[in-house]
Amino acid sequence: MSGTVPKIRIRGLHKAFGSKKVLDGVDLDVMPETSMVVIGGSGSGKSVLLRCILGLIEPDSGSIEIDGVDVLALGERARDEMRQCIGMLFQNAALFDSLTVWENVAFGLLAKGRRPRHGAEPRLTRAQARVHAGKVLEQVGLAASVGDLSPSELSGGMQKRVGLARAIAARPEILFFDEPTTGLDPIMGAVIDGLIVDCVQNLGSTAIAITHDMASATRIGTQAAMLYRGRIVWRGAAAELLHSGNDMVDQFTHGRREGPISMELRK
Known part of the structure; x- marks a missing residue:
């Protein structure tokens, strides 16, 4: 791990929808080159937390810093960058x-007309993007030729690999994964997890x-x-998730009915 400033630093994050409090003062540090897994039950605020960091949802209060810069204080252009x-x-x-598979993989690069991080040139042509997409597909265990297919021709596991590609x-500095093994069988889930670890490293x-899959x-x-x-x-x-010593974590990770976590009835 490099540096002492958190890559992502969240303090006092609040978000409510009407009378429903979803985030109620979240504090979280994620250090550089760390893989942080956020667990919690349905409705605990995991997805809202991700969307706030991404800027898809505006929090009611609090701060979100990336590399020491409060992104909530930035203008729209700076946030987009x-x-x-x-x-x-x-x-x-x-x-x-x-779109074809390769166009999906290269979508962000083509939309912004830019190269991957550490690229030598500022812009990427369509032909270059296609070659690059093929190389990235190979990194997630798919042949470059898969790039010519449409998403509807792929299995669920292959679609997940394309999403990862x-x-x-x-080559982003930060990666977010929203329930990466949802809808996959245990073996394919383990394959996707392994690819995620390799790519991050x-x-x-x-x-x-964010996940509720403890194995993942x-x-x-x-x-x-x-x-x-x-x-x-x-x-x-x-x-330490499975032997944390925390009663809430222990109940959740072992799927126990009895414990400090209680199911709330929808009103």
Whole structure:
């Protein structure tokens, strides 16, 4: 791990929708080149937290710093530039059906007319983007020829790999993973987790993954945190998730009915 300034620093983050408090004072540090896994039940605020960091949702109060810069205080153009250092793997891959696989992988690069991080030239031509997409597909275990197919011709596991390829295509400094193993069988889930770990390490990126899959959490994460009722109630090494010593984490990770976490009835 390099440096002492957190890559991502969140303080006092609040977000409510009407009378429903979703984030209720979240504090979280993610150090450079760390893979942070955020766990928690449905409705605990995991996805809202990611969307606030991405700038898709405006929090009610609090601060979000990337490399020591409060992104909430930036203008829209500066925020957009900051977002370009982030890659995202969506829960259901979220591929564009009207585009070929290689166009999906290179979408961000073509849309911004830019090269991957560390590229020698400022702009990427369509032909160069196609070659680059083929190389990135190979990094996630797919042949470059898959790039000529449409997303509808791929299995769920292959679509997830393409989504991962798109997330890493620009060699981002930060990677977000939203429930990366949802809809996959246990073996394919382990394959995707392994690819995620390899990609994060090869890029030297900082990663945040949200999941309720404990096997995935321990495979992906180096650090972990648990959200409950909009607050971080525990954080520590991901390897300690199954024996954290925290009653809430213990109940959640072992799927126990009895414990401090209670199911709330929808009103």
